[in-house]
Amino acid sequence: xxxxxxxxxxxxxxxxxxxxxxxxxxxxxxxxxxxxxxxxxxxxxxxxxxxxxxxxxxxxxxxxxxxxxxxxxxxxxxxxxxxxxxxxxxxxxxxxxxxxxxxxxxxxxxxxxxxxxxxxxxxxxxxxxx
Amino acid sequence: xxxxxxxxxxxxxxxxxxxxxxxxxxxxxxxxxxxxxxxxxxxxxxxxxxxxxxxxxxxxxxxxxxxxxxxxxxxxxxxxxxxxxxxxxxxxxxxxxxxxxxxxxxxxxxxxxxxxxxxxxxxxxxxxxx
DNA sequence: TAGGTGTATTAAGTGATATAATACACTCAT
DNA sequence: ATGAGTGTATTATATCACTTAATACACCTA
Numbered sequence: 489x490x491x492x493x494x495x496x497x498x499x500x501x502x503x504x505x506x507x508x509x510x511x512x513x514x515x516x517x518x519x520x521x522x523x524x525x526x527x528x529x530x531x532x533x534x535x536x537x538x539x540x541x542x543x544x545x546x547x548x549x550x551x552x553x554x555x556x557x558x559x560x561x562x563x564x565x566x567x568x569x570x571x572x573x574x575x576x577x578x579x580x581x582x583x584x585x586x587x588x589x590x591x592x593x594x595x596x597x598x599x600x601x602x603x604x605x606x607x608x609x610x611x612x613x614x615x616x617x618x
Numbered sequence: 619x620x621x622x623x624x625x626x627x628x629x630x631x632x633x634x635x636x637x638x639x640x641x642x643x644x645x646x647x648x649x650x651x652x653x654x655x656x657x658x659x660x661x662x663x664x665x666x667x668x669x670x671x672x673x674x675x676x677x678x679x680x681x682x683x684x685x686x687x688x689x690x691x692x693x694x695x696x697x698x699x700x701x702x703x704x705x706x707x708x709x710x711x712x713x714x715x716x717x718x719x720x721x722x723x724x725x726x727x728x729x730x731x732x733x734x735x736x737x738x739x740x741x742x743x744x745x746x747x748x
Numbered sequence: 749t750a751g752g753t754g755t756a757t758t759a760a761g762t763g764a765t766a767t768a769a770t771a772c773a774c775t776c777a778t
Numbered sequence: 779a780t781g782a783g784t785g786t787a788t789t790a791t792a793t794c795a796c797t798t799a800a801t802a803c804a805c806c807t808a
Contacts (some may be wrong), residue, residue, distance in 0.1 A: 606740060696775060
């Protein structure tokens with residue numbers, strides 16, 4: 489029963505984006521949504537590479553980005569672990585969201601939409617809260 | 619006095635994105651915001667390349683994408699013109715906006731934010747209507 | 749000590765992007 | 779008709795990010 493994280497990290501890859509970015513994003517999302525718990529141990533570089541059928545170097549790059557985000561902590565000889573600090577997770581989550589919002593609004597502004605316009609469009613998507 | 623469009627298309631390029639994409643986006647934005655009027659004549663491929671200090675082939679690629687969007691019409695031997703059809707412009711604009719919204723919401727969902735959350739964040743940006 | 753960790757290095761291949769140099773077909777003013 | 783200015787096509791070359799591959803090393807733990 490060591491494969492708990494295995495299932496969560498068994499996702500599909502496509503070629504429209506760099507592979508390391510997809511791995512990176514998938515882990516960030518999983519942590520942000522709470523699918524992966526704090527302090528959990530990630531699969532080893534080689535193991536995840538095997539699962540996803542990609543090169544260990546590519547997985548390592550994703551792991552390095554995650555550590556730079558402050559989302560993971562690596563212990564040499566032991567493995568890579570999701571941080572146990574809820575503050576860090578929240579900070580990363582909000583900073584990612586903030587960046588997404590900025591970029592999105594800039595893009596919409598480039599098309600001539602005001603913030604008010606944007607609110608309208610999103611409201612029609614939402615329906616209710618969920 | 620033929621350089622009316624020249625000024626509008628004299629923008630800055632960086633290396634974070636493909637050059638042809640930047641040209642493409644800049645023209646789309648300019649048309650969407652009405653900075654470039656319907657039916658206006660674009661600079662020639664060689665002329666714009668000269669202005670932006672890039673290769674004519676790169677400009678041509680941008681022009682081809684614009685035509686695939688339906689935003690421009692090219693007349694062999696005459697030049698490239700912004701479409702005179704307001705419907706087409708509106709259609710392209712809305713389809714671009716639609717795509718942006720979808721992508722943005724998917725990204726935010728990946729971080730665990732509901733549409734309601736997103737509305738909150740954007741409202742705090744807006745202030746008033748403009 | 750043995751096997752599993754993360755990490756570093758070197759080499760090679762691939763594809764998108766960009767440049768360069770030419771050439772061709774078309775249109776318009778002269 | 780001619781010539782200059784259009785868009786377009788082709789071929790070659792260069793660069794860069796990404797990916798894979800094959801090793802090797804340092805660290806931890808049982």
